[in-house]
Amino acid sequence: MQRREFLMSSAAVAAAADQSKLDRIAVMSVCFAPLLKGTARPGNPKATVDLMDLAGMVAERYGIHRVDFQQADFPSQETGYLQEFRSKLKQANSQANQLNLDFANLNISAPDPVIRLEAIELTKRWIDYAAALDCPRVMVAHGGLAPEVRQSAIAALKTMSAYGKAKNVSVALDPGTAPWEVVVEVIKAAEVGANPDCGNFPDKASRAAALPVLYGMTAGSSRVQHVPAKFDTAEAIKIANQAGYKGVFSMETSSRNIPDPHAPVRALLDILLANI
Amino acid sequence: MLRREFLMGSATALASGAAWGKKPDKAKLSRVGIMSVCFDPVLKTPSSAPDPKRTVEIMDFADMIAARYGVHRVEYQHTDFASTEPAYFKEFLRRVKKAKSQVNQVNLEFANLNISATDPVIRLETIALTKSWIDHAVELECPRVMLSQGALPAEVRQSAIAMLKTMNAYARTKSVSLTVEPRWREDAKNVPWDVLVDVIKAGGIYINPDSGNFPDNEARAAALPVMFRMTAGSSHVKEIPGKFHAADGIRISKEAGYTGIYTIEARANNGPDPYAAVKSILDIVLANI
Numbered sequence: 379m380q381r382r383e384f385l386m387s388s389a390a391v392a393a394a395a396d397q398s399k400l401d402r403i404a405v406m407s408v409c410f411a412p413l414l415k416g417t418a419r420p421g422n423p424k425a426t427v428d429l430m431d432l433a434g435m436v437a438e439r440y441g442i443h444r445v446d447f448q449q450a451d452f453p454s455q456e457t458g459y460l461q462e463f464r465s466k467l468k469q470a471n472s473q474a475n476q477l478n479l480d481f482a483n484l485n486i487s488a489p490d491p492v493i494r495l496e497a498i499e500l501t502k503r504w505i506d507y508a509a510a511l512d513c514p515r516v517m518v519a520h521g522g523l524a525p526e527v528r529q530s531a532i533a534a535l536k537t538m539s540a541y542g543k544a545k546n547v548s549v550a551l552d553p554g555t556a557p558w559e560v561v562v563e564v565i566k567a568a569e570v571g572a573n574p575d576c577g578n579f580p581d582k583a584s585r586a587a588a589l590p591v592l593y594g595m596t597a598g599s600s601r602v603q604h605v606p607a608k609f610d611t612a613e614a615i616k617i618a619n620q621a622g623y624k625g626v627f628s629m630e631t632s633s634r635n636i637p638d639p640h641a642p643v644r645a646l647l648d649i650l651l652a653n654i
Numbered sequence: 655m656l657r658r659e660f661l662m663g664s665a666t667a668l669a670s671g672a673a674w675g676k677k678p679d680k681a682k683l684s685r686v687g688i689m690s691v692c693f694d695p696v697l698k699t700p701s702s703a704p705d706p707k708r709t710v711e712i713m714d715f716a717d718m719i720a721a722r723y724g725v726h727r728v729e730y731q732h733t734d735f736a737s738t739e740p741a742y743f744k745e746f747l748r749r750v751k752k753a754k755s756q757v758n759q760v761n762l763e764f765a766n767l768n769i770s771a772t773d774p775v776i777r778l779e780t781i782a783l784t785k786s787w788i789d790h791a792v793e794l795e796c797p798r799v800m801l802s803q804g805a806l807p808a809e810v811r812q813s814a815i816a817m818l819k820t821m822n823a824y825a826r827t828k829s830v831s832l833t834v835e836p837r838w839r840e841d842a843k844n845v846p847w848d849v850l851v852d853v854i855k856a857g858g859i860y861i862n863p864d865s866g867n868f869p870d871n872e873a874r875a876a877a878l879p880v881m882f883r884m885t886a887g888s889s890h891v892k893e894i895p896g897k898f899h900a901a902d903g904i905r906i907s908k909e910a911g912y913t914g915i916y917t918i919e920a921r922a923n924n925g926p927d928p929y930a931a932v933k934s935i936l937d938i939v940l941a942n943i
Contacts, residue, residue: 450775455782456820482776483766491700492733493765496783499738503782537739 397441399651404444404475404599404628405436407451409643411633416453429453430463433472439640440647444475446599446628449504460510467511474513475626476550476573476599479504486531486538487521494534501538501549509545515597516542517550517573523560535568548597553578558588562595571597576614577605577630585609586617593621602627604646611646615653627654678724682940687727687758687888687917688719690734693928700736712736713746717753722929723936727758729917732787743793750794757796758917759833759862759888762787769814770804777817784821791830798886799825800833800862805843806853818857831886833862836877838869847877851884860885865903866892866919878903882910891916893935895923900935904942916943 407414413427427435429452433445445467452459467474484497501518508516518538523531535549542549550573553561558579565572574592578601579585593600600618604611615627627650631642690697690712697715698708710718712735716728728750736742750757767780784801791799801821806814818832825832834854838844847868854861863881867890868874882889889907893900904916916939924931 452778453774455778481779482773484779490765491736495700495735495738496764496767499783499786500779503786 396651399654400441401443402624402626402654403442403647403650404446404626405440405442405643406446406478406601406628406630407432407448409629409631409633410435410639412639414451416451430466433467433474434470437470437472440643442647443470443472444626444628445472446476446478447474449477449479449481452507455503455507457510460507464511474508474511475628476515476517477504477508477511477513478517480519485519485521486534487523487527489527489530491530494530498534498537502541505538505542505545505547505549508547514546515548515550515571515573515599517552520551520554520556520561520564523556523564528560528564532564532567535564535570539568539570550597550599552601553588553592558584558592562588562591565595571595573597573599573601574618575601575603575630576609576611576617577601577603579609582609585614589614589617590621593618593623596623596625599626599628601630602646602650603630604642604649611649612653615650619654678940680724682943683724684726685913685915685943686725686936686939687729687915688723688725688932688936689729689761689890689917689919690715690731692918692920692932695928697734699734701733713749716750716755716757720753720755723932725936726753726755727915727917728755729758730760732760732762732764735790738786738790740793743790747794757791757794758915759798759800760787760791760794760796761800763802768802768804769817770806770810772810774813777813781817781820785824788821788825788828788830788832792828797829798831798833798860798862798888800835801859803834803837803845803850803853806845806849807843811849811853815853815856818853818859822858832859833886833888834859835862835864835890836867836881837864838867844869847873847881851877851880854884862886862889863907864890864892864919865900865906866890866894866898868898871898874898874903875906878906879910882907882912885912885914887914889914889916890919891935891939892919892921893924893938900938901942904939908943 412422413424415425415428436442436445479501481500484493484500486497488494504516539549548571550571551561551565552573552575572592572595574589629643629646631646633639693710696708696710698711702708719725719728764783767776767783769780771777771780788799822832836847836850861881861884863878863885865878891900891903918932918935920931920935
C-alpha cells in the first residue's frame with residue numbers, strides 16, 4: 379500500500395468508526411510479526427517496523443490505542459529502554475494493554491519448587507516492567523495445571539498476584555490447552571483474572587459453556603480470534619455482551635504465510651466494530 | 655545426628671577445643687566460609703524429598719556451622735531457599751545474624767538459563783533473574799553473587815560479555831560483586847581457564863577461584879596465580895584425594911598475595927559423613943593459611 383492510500387484508508391477508518399468502540403479494542407504485536415524488526419525472519423524486506431513504533435503505526439492506521447506485547451518482543455529490559463518505550467506509547471496516545479509472559483521452561487505448573495520460584499521471580503520482574511510501561515496487566519502461562527501440581531500452582535499465582543496488586547498490575551490467565559473448568563477453579567482460588575480467548579476451545583459446546591463464566595471474571599481484557607472454519611466470532615462477542623462484559627477485546631490474528639498481515643487484522647476489526 | 659547430640663557435641667568441641675586439639679585461631683577462622691552443598695545429604699531443601707537423614711533446616715544452617723566449627727561465613731545455592739518473599743529473607747537474615755554470621759555468597763544455577771545462551775530471549779531472562787537475585791543478596795546483606803557461565807563457546811562469547819556488563823552495572827548500584835568460578839568435569843564441555851579469564855576481564859566482574867576445578871596440576875598451577883589476583887574477596891577450596899591437595903592451592907594463593915576468604919566445598923569423595931568431611935578440610939585450611 380502506498381502512503382497516500384494508507385492515509386486515506388486510515389482517515390476513512392477513523393471517520394467511520396465509533397471511537398468509543400475503538401477504545402475497547404486492542405491488537406496484539408504477534409499480528410504484525412513479519413513486519414517487526416527483530417521478530418520477523420532474518421532478511422525479510424517487509425520487516426521495517428521497530429517495536430517502539432508499533433503503537434504509533436497501529437494508532438495511525440486503525441485508530442486503535444491499545445497494544446498487547448509478548449515478553450519476547452522486547453530486545454532490552456533496561457530502565458532507559460523501557461522509559462523510551464513508554465514515551466513512544468504516550469506519543470501515540472496509546473497504552474500497552476497487556477504483557478504476555480511465556481518463559482522458557484518456567485511456569486506455575488512446574489513440579490520442581492525451585493523452578494516455580496524462578497517463574498515467580500521472573501514474573502515479578504515483568505510486573506515491574508509492566509508498571510514502568512503503565513501497563514495494567516500481565517498474562518502468565520499456566521503450563522497445564524495437572525492435578526498433582528494444581529495446589530502449588532495456585533500458591534505460586536497467589537504470590538504473583540499479591541506482588542502485582544502492590545504495583546497496580548493485574549495477573550491474568552488464559553485457558554490455553556487446559557480444561558476450562560480447571561482454569562476457572564484455579565483463577566478463583568488464586569484470585570487472579572481470566573483472559574477469555576474465544577479461539578481456545580476444542581468445540582462449540584465448551585466455548586458456549588465457558589465464555590459466559592470467563593467473561594464474568596476478567597482483569598478487564600480478553601482475546602478475540604477469527605477462525606471461520608472453527609467458530610463464529612460474532613457469536614462469541616455476543617456471549618461477551620450478554621455476560622455484561624465491558625472490557626477490552628484484543629485481536630489475535632495469524633500472520634504466517636500471508637502476503638499482508640494487515641488484511642486479517644482489518645477483517646477482524648470490522649467484525650468487532652459491528653458487534654460490540 | 656539428633657539435635658541433642660549435635661548440641662552436646664558442639665558445646666563440647668567449643669568448650670574444650672577438642673575438635674582441634676587446641677582452640678582455633680579466630681583470625682584464621684574469620685577467613686573461612688562453608689558451603690551449604692557440603693551438607694547436601696543432611697539439609698532440608700525445597701527440592702529434597704522427605705528423608706529422616708535430612709535433619710538440618712536451611713534456616714538453622716548458619717547456627718549449626720557457627721556452633722560446630724566456629725565458622726561465621728556461610729555460602730548458599732539459590733536453590734536452597736524455600737521462598738523469595740521479603741518476609742522469608744528477613745527471617746533468614748535474622749537467623750544468620752543470631753549466629754553472628756554472614757552470608758558470604760549466593761551461587762546461582764538456573765535451569766537452562768546462563769550467559770552462554772544463544773537465544774536473545776533466554777539471555778534476557780537470565781539477566782532479569784540474576785537481577786532479582788542481586789536484590790535478594792542485598793536483602794541477605796550478602797556481598798557476592800556467583801553466576802553460571804555455561805560452556806562459553808566462541809560464538810556466544812561476545813554476547814556473554816555484554817550480559818556480564820549489564821548484570822554488573824546493576825550489581826554495582828547495589829554494592830554486590832559478581833563472580834564466576836572455573837569449572838571442569840571430565841564429562842562436560844569445559845571452558846579453558848584462559849578464555850574464562852578473558853571473558854571475566856571484559857565483563858568487568860570477578861573470579862571465584864576454585865582450586866579443585868582444573869583438569870590437571872599444570873593448568874591449576876598456571877591459572878590459580880592469575881585468578882587469585884582477580885577475586886571479589888572469596889574463593890572455594892577443595893581436597894580431592896588422589897588428585898589434588900587443598901594445601902597446594904592455599905600455598906599458591908598466598909604466593910599470589912591473596913588475603914580473602916576460603917570457602918570449604920566438601921563432596922562425597924571426602925567421605926560419607928559430611929560433618930567429618932568438612933572438619934578434615936577445615937583442619938587443612940587452618941593449618942595452611
